[in-house]
Amino acid sequence: MSFTTKNTENRVRVCFDCREFHRINVSDYKTKESLHTFELKHQGHRTQVIDAKVLAEILPYSQQGLKVW
Numbered sequence: 815m816s817f818t819t820k821n822t823e824n825r826v827r828v829c830f831d832c833r834e835f836h837r838i839n840v841s842d843y844k845t846k847e848s849l850h851t852f853e854l855k856h857q858g859h860r861t862q863v864i865d866a867k868v869l870a871e872i873l874p875y876s877q878q879g880l881k882v883w
C-alpha cells in the first residue's frame with residue numbers, strides 16, 4: 815500500500831447500500847461521535863473511504879438523495 819493520504823480533510827466514508835456518507839476529518843468530539851454512530855449503523859454494509867471529489871463520480875445518480883451527516 816503506497817497510497818498517499820495527505821489530503822485526509824477531504825475524505826468521506828460512504829455507504830453504497832444506504833447512499834449516505836460521513837466526513838472522516840473528525841476534529842471535534844461531536845463529529846467524532848457521529849462518525850462512530852455512522853460506522854455502527856452501517857456495519858455489514860458496503861462502505862468505503864473515498865475522496866470527496868470523486869463522490870459525485872461514484873454516486874452521480876443519487877446526489878440529490880444523499881444524506882449528509
Ligand SMILES: [Zn+2]
Nearest residue numbers: 829832856859
Ligand atoms: Zn448503510
